[in-house]
Amino acid sequence: MAALPSPRTLDPHQAPSLRWGILGTGWIAERFTASLRRHTTQRIQAVGSRTKESADRFAAAAGARAAYGSYEALVADPEVDIVYVATPHNLHHAHALLAIEAGNHVLVEKPLAVSAAEGSEIAAAATEAGVFCMEALWTLFLPKYDVLRHLLDDLRLDTVLADLGERFAPDHRIFRADLAGGPLYDLATYPLSIAMWALGGPPQRVTASGTPAANGVNGQLAMTLGYADTAVAQLHSTILGATPTTAAFSAPECTIAVDGPFYQPGGFTVTWASGQSLRYDEPAGAHLAGLHFQAADVARRIVAGEIESPIRPLADSVALLEVMDAIREQVGIPLPGTPS
Ligand SMILES: NC(=O)c1ccc[n+]([C@@H]2O[C@H](COP(=O)([O-])OP(=O)(O)OC[C@H]3O[C@@H](n4cnc5c(N)ncnc54)[C@H](OP(=O)(O)O)[C@@H]3O)[C@@H](O)[C@H]2O)c1
Structure with a gap:
């Protein structure tokens, strides 16, 4: 290439x-x-x-x-x-x-x-x-992820690796069980979603283990998604400390290494089996530099009379929640009730 x-x-x-x-x-x-x-x-x-x-x-x-x-x-x-x-x-x-x-x-x-x-x-x-x-x-609406989609459409991936660990102030809602605290809903959403997005949909197998944070909410999660064609995603998420927040997609032809934080605007490197490598870069930046792409897509679709976006259809959101249900059950995280 x-x-x-x-x-x-x-x-x-x-x-x-x-x-x-x-x-x-x-x-x-x-x-x-x-x-x-x-x-x-x-x-x-x-x-x-x-x-x-x-x-x-x-x-x-x-x-x-x-x-x-x-x-x-x-x-x-x-x-x-x-x-x-x-x-x-x-x-x-x-x-x-x-x-x-x-x-x-x-x-x-x-x-x-x-x-x-x-x-x-x-x-x-x-x-x-x-x-x-x-x-x-x-994340899926960032220009970086459109380039990744383009590349992934021509690959048969064997492996996805991703982690998302972040430090929070002790009084953050992420430590509150009544507000569905823990890494699952806030952070693991991203590694799980990009793995399912890259590997073509819901996995056939989900395995997860976790450890609690000091106040009893779940503190960290190690998660594996298994696919029938032998592809595997190995994912991690924690609120106990910061981690590199990188992602990698590996196929026989090449490896794509996405810089941390992989879920924000930024760059990645593709390295082919031949040793050739190419670099994608866009201005790195956090939420302010990227939240608007999804809103622009939504506006275009609503004006066109559409009721979903093919970039994040509701079926994919529900499939993510099915995987989260399985993780919750295996790790013993209670289904959060509705706060007052
Ligand atoms: N896309 C991203 O990058 C990203 C980043 C962070 C968070 N999020 C998501 O956004 C959602 C909100 O997160 P956040 O960090 O913005 O939370 P936050 O700062 O705690 O804000 C949540 C808001 O919800 C309202 N609220 C209604 N009932 C509440 C209750 N019982 N307890 C606390 N707040 C209540 C409050 O607004 P009022 O007081 O005005 O009613 C509050 O300001 C979460 O689902 C999270 O996953 C997404």
Whole structure:
């Protein structure tokens, strides 16, 4: 290969402009709105929070026209085209259904829900209502991942390796069992999703083991996905410390080594069996440099009358949750209830 393919990702600035309603005013909502404002023509129309004070503060910073002290008021706003659900994992189900039942399109933070049963209910409700629905798996919308897709389509992989370990402040919600804490939903989403995406779908076998964090939530997970054609994904995720956060895809012809953090904008190296190697680079950057690509894709699809994105169809989100169900059962992580 003389050169790597170029990304086919369309210019996010050229996507039609939707009016977004932001449900929840936490860490990711702040970055999502900042990324949209910096890199697209999407409009932050309204914000809904459990408190009017938080909605007002967020609306002022994000340039939103309306601020509501309840999620119900947000989803009822006729000026909102699409609701972005940015609440803790075990509230995605309730809040996605709230938005869908009010007739809104919806982009739900990852993972779509906390079980395959919940995810399937969201998918069915969106299909029945005829509204667009997607899990916000932003990684797959990055230009880097389009180039990877192009390369992977011509390979038969044997092995995927990926890890995602991060340090958090002791008071972070990731250490709270009532908010579905532990690495599974926050971090393992990424290695599991890219492995399934690269290997062509759900695995035939899932094996997992884990160790608890000091306060009792799961602390780290070692996970293996096995495929009938003998391909294997070896994955790891932890909240006990930081890890390299790299990924590798290996086939007889070549190995693709993705720089850490593999799930954010950045680069990778392809090395062929001959020893030749080629490098892909894009400006590295965290959420602000990448969350907008998914939003631009969503806007294009909604204006085109589509109700899913082929880059992250709902069936893939539910398949991920089936694997997470298996991991939870094997490791003994209780199914989180819904917080008040
Ligand atoms: N795509 C990514 O890279 C990425 C990165 C981080 C997180 N996430 C996902 O985004 C979701 C939110 O994560 P986050 O880090 O933004 O969390 P966060 O900072 O804790 O924000 C969550 C927000 O949810 C609302 N909320 C409603 N009920 C709540 C309850 N019982 N307890 C706490 N908050 C409640 C709150 O907003 P109000 O007070 O305004 O109601 C809160 O600010 C998670 O599902 C996570 O997986 C994605």
